[in-house]
Amino acid sequence: MAQKKVIALTGNQAAAEAMRQINFDIAAVYPISPQTELMGFFAEYVANGEVDTEMIAVDGEHSAMAACIGAAAAGARVITASAGPGIAYMVENLYVASGMRLPIVLLDVNRALSAPLSIHCDHADSMLTRDSSWISLFSENAQEAYHNIIMATKISEKALFPIIVNYDGYIVSHSIEDVEILDDETVRNFVGPSDIHRIPYPLLDIKKPVTYGATAQPDYYTECKYQQHVDFLKVYDIVREVFDEFAEIADVKYDFIEEYKTDDAEYIGISMGSSFGTLKDVVDILREQGKKVGAIKIRLFRPFPVKEVAEALSKAKGVAVLDRADSFDGIGGPLFKDISTAVMMSQNRPFIHNFIYGLGGREVKEEDFLKAFDRLERLEKGIETRDRFVEYLQVRE
Amino acid sequence: MAKKRPIALLSELASHKETFGGDMPLAPGHRMCIGCGIPPIVNEVLLAVDKPTVVATATGCLEVTTGVYPVTAWNTPWIHVNFQSTGAVIGAIETAYKVLKKKGVIKDDEDIEFVAFGGDGGTYDIGFQSLSAAVERGHNFLYVCYNNEGYQNTGYQKSSATPIGAYTKTTPVGKARVGKQEPRKDLTMIMASHGIPYVAQASPHVFRDITKKVRKALSFKGPKFINVLQPCTLSWRFSPEDTMRLAKLAVETLYWPVYEVINGRYWKVNIKPKRVKPIEEYIAAQPRWKHVLKYPEIVEKIQKEVEEKWNLLLHLEEMSKKLAEDEGIDYEELFKAPEDKK
Ligand SMILES: Cc1ncc(C[n+]2csc(CCOP(=O)(O)OP(=O)(O)O)c2C)c(N)n1
Numbered sequence: 001m002a003q004k005k006v007i008a009l010t011g012n013q014a015a016a017e018a019m020r021q022i023n024f025d026i027a028a029v030y031p032i033s034p035q036t037e038l039m040g041f042f043a044e045y046v047a048n049g050e051v052d053t054e055m056i057a058v059d060g061e062h063s064a065m066a067a068c069i070g071a072a073a074a075g076a077r078v079i080t081a082s083a084g085p086g087i088a089y090m091v092e093n094l095y096v097a098s099g100m101r102l103p104i105v106l107l108d109v110n111r112a113l114s115a116p117l118s119i120h121c122d123h124a125d126s127m128l129t130r131d132s133s134w135i136s137l138f139s140e141n142a143q144e145a146y147h148n149i150i151m152a153t154k155i156s157e158k159a160l161f162p163i164i165v166n167y168d169g170y171i172v173s174h175s176i177e178d179v180e181i182l183d184d185e186t187v188r189n190f191v192g193p194s195d196i197h198r199i200p201y202p203l204l205d206i207k208k209p210v211t212y213g214a215t216a217q218p219d220y221y222t223e224c225k226y227q228q229h230v231d232f233l234k235v236y237d238i239v240r241e242v243f244d245e246f247a248e249i250a251d252v253k254y255d256f257i258e259e260y261k262t263d264d265a266e267y268i269g270i271s272m273g274s275s276f277g278t279l280k281d282v283v284d285i286l287r288e289q290g291k292k293v294g295a296i297k298i299r300l301f302r303p304f305p306v307k308e309v310a311e312a313l314s315k316a317k318g319v320a321v322l323d324r325a326d327s328f329d330g331i332g333g334p335l336f337k338d339i340s341t342a343v344m345m346s347q348n349r350p351f352i353h354n355f356i357y358g359l360g361g362r363e364v365k366e367e368d369f370l371k372a373f374d375r376l377e378r379l380e381k382g383i384e385t386r387d388r389f390v391e392y393l394q395v396r397e
Numbered sequence: 398m399a400k401k402r403p404i405a406l407l408s409e410l411a412s413h414k415e416t417f418g419g420d421m422p423l424a425p426g427h428r429m430c431i432g433c434g435i436p437p438i439v440n441e442v443l444l445a446v447d448k449p450t451v452v453a454t455a456t457g458c459l460e461v462t463t464g465v466y467p468v469t470a471w472n473t474p475w476i477h478v479n480f481q482s483t484g485a486v487i488g489a490i491e492t493a494y495k496v497l498k499k500k501g502v503i504k505d506d507e508d509i510e511f512v513a514f515g516g517d518g519g520t521y522d523i524g525f526q527s528l529s530a531a532v533e534r535g536h537n538f539l540y541v542c543y544n545n546e547g548y549q550n551t552g553y554q555k556s557s558a559t560p561i562g563a564y565t566k567t568t569p570v571g572k573a574r575v576g577k578q579e580p581r582k583d584l585t586m587i588m589a590s591h592g593i594p595y596v597a598q599a600s601p602h603v604f605r606d607i608t609k610k611v612r613k614a615l616s617f618k619g620p621k622f623i624n625v626l627q628p629c630t631l632s633w634r635f636s637p638e639d640t641m642r643l644a645k646l647a648v649e650t651l652y653w654p655v656y657e658v659i660n661g662r663y664w665k666v667n668i669k670p671k672r673v674k675p676i677e678e679y680i681a682a683q684p685r686w687k688h689v690l691k692y693p694e695i696v697e698k699i700q701k702e703v704e705e706k707w708n709l710l711l712h713l714e715e716m717s718k719k720l721a722e723d724e725g726i727d728y729e730e731l732f733k734a735p736e737d738k739k
């Protein structure tokens with residue numbers, strides 16, 4: 001049975017601890033706030049010989065992802081971490097990584113995109129990755145970030161797709177919480193040892209020369225993408241399998257989404273990341289006032305758990321989608337579109353409205369989400385009207 | 398143009414298994430232009446490596462023509478990630494190999510070499526940062542730039558390796574401007590300034606020289622860089638049978654000195670033409686460039702650039718001999734190929 005201990009750690013420290021325990025073969029690193037100190041913590045482990053990991057301090061995030069691709073194709077277990085502009089800089093290579101079907105773990109310590117420059121949290125960076133065929137998990141707190149990294153390593157290798165673990169910059173990365181840490185042996189057994197044959201075609205298997213990164217003409221490109229499409233749909237089952245296996249060592253049973261008091265809820269708020277704690281508090285406040293409200297957190301963001309969300313919304317009257325990023329497209333935030341798709345598939349197609357909040361680190365208060373529920377209910381009941389689906393929650397106009 | 402062919406055609410090379418020790422690393426059947434200088438360069442380099450080799454390649458003519466799904470011309474493990482981070486890719490593969498060996502995942506007796514190929518665009522320009530950084534980190538690999546002095550895969554635009562006055566699609570010859578306005582960048586010198594174990598310039602028409610250079614390069618641990626001039630029949634617009642003649646002319650006119658540098662400190666010029674040919678002869682052989690012959694001031698600039706660089710190299714060589722002597726190092730021994738060493 002796994003030994004556990006509870007220690008006070010920041011999100012970045014918890015992530016570094018997971019990295020130490022997994023003992024990745026390669027970590028490609030490049031500094032950017034709020035990720036920077038994570039790799040600083042990890043560098044200490046490397047410097048003290050506590051891991052076998054080779055750190056490659058590259059010249060930028062584009063090279064960081066290229067290094068991950070090269071090393072992963074070689075057969076190594078690899079990780080990198082970044083935020084905001086760093087994620088934007090590596091986007092070209094994200095598509096290369098998934099197209100080559102390489103297991104890679106990327107930690108996105110969520111940060112806003114410039115301009116204006118902001119080092120603080122929102123989810124715009126991660127939204128750049130949403131169509132890249134990377135698996136994507138969001139973490140609410142340091143505990144989940146720690147667990148997600150361990151599970152992600154295994155999910156990625158089973159699925160042969162790269163994976164992103166998101167946790168909110170500063171709010172999670174720099175806040176101290178109690179984190180329950182598993183013992184090293186349990187984690188190492190869970191992920192298994194380094195082995196180039198974890199992937200079917202390692203470059204370093206010199207007896208079987210393989211070609212990675214060929215061009216494909218119009219006669220084959222579609223078939224390549226179709227294979228990717230079909231296999232990405234298999235990721236749901238793999239994620240569930242790994243969540244189940246993880247439950248056996250960590251005593252937490254994760255699911256694609258987390259539901260809070262949704263059973264009889266008429267109005268449901270949906271968010272991702274650290275704001276879910278505030279959202280649950282708001283549900284409690286409203287419940288005390290006799291309102292039937294609930295909340296949903298998206299843990300598995302890609303592939304999107306559209307069936308599970310549709311099911312969870314099947315009895316609701318109204319849904320408030322809380323987006324920590326804008327799409328600037330006249331429709332709504334990125335999460336709003338995903339939830340809208342789920343609503344299309346749900347039984348009674350609840351009323352849906354979109355709120356943008358928490359941009360560039362804007363603090364989220366209970367009163368903000370109270371406002372969202374209030375507006376949602378009035379809109380749904382026809383007391384108020386709207387001329388667009390999306391509204392900013394916290395703004396000085 | 399010349400009828401004499403000093404070097405066999407690729408198809409002949411490919412059929413000479415006994416001469417070239419087994420299958421060609423880059424098999425015939427790829428889609429490069431007839432007469433392209435790239436295939437002989439790649440095979441000359443890879444045939445000189447006597448260990449299993451993992452190859453990385455930047456986006457460009459070599460890459461798009463050799464791995465075309467679902468077939469491949471590569472008889473060796475090969476990867477292409479993108480245009481600009483081939484330095485990071487080859488460095489990371491080598492690091493993966495090192496750490497997996499340390500962990501016992503890869504057996505001790507499995508020795509692998511790591512070689513990267515990039516065009517001048519992918520090396521001088523967009524990939525320079527990644528290459529410079531990989532070299533600074535000291536990974537153990539050989540990077541070979543096949544330099545055709547332009548972005549050929551996209552139809553011939555200028556790169557920083559394109560010479561002054563040359564026509565490209567982004568530097569056309571017009572009434573107000575004659576081709577590229579700036580002289581070419583000297584990447585070999587810049588790589589030598591990194592102080593890495595081995596840097597060289599080579600030309601495909603002397604493949605014994607390339608073989609020696611590759612063997613020598615691989616006898617050093619750490620990053621190695623070889624810049625090879627590669628005549629491009631399509632864009633330089635000479636006939637396919639003249640590829641090696643063009644390469645030879647570049648050396649005989651001092652346009653492309655063939656030399657090597659050890660540790661960024663010791664220089665040696667490998668080919669000193671007995672009779673230097675006028676630069677005009679080399680320029681005249683290339684329709685992409687020969688319009689400059691109508692502009693004496695441009696030719697003068699080219700002549701000056703070439704002479705100054707040549708003089709500098711000769712001085713660096715002399716200086717290196719003295720330096721070696723002062724340090725008690727045998728200069729000649731330093732430059733010997735591993736098999737010729739005492
Ligand atoms: C990021 C990016 N920018 C631009 C391109 C388009 N592109 C592909 S190959 C190429 C030129 C390559 O030139 P070079 O490196 O000299 O190789 P060559 O084609 O001459 O062999 C360009 C501009 C690309 N593939 N990726």
Ligand code: SF4
Pocket residue numbers: 428429430432433434435458545549550628629630631632
């Ligand atoms: S365009 Fe030039 S470099 Fe490219 S394949 Fe043809 S000859 Fe070779």
Ligand SMILES: [Mg+2]
Pocket residue numbers: 516517518543544545546547548549
């Ligand atoms: Mg080129």
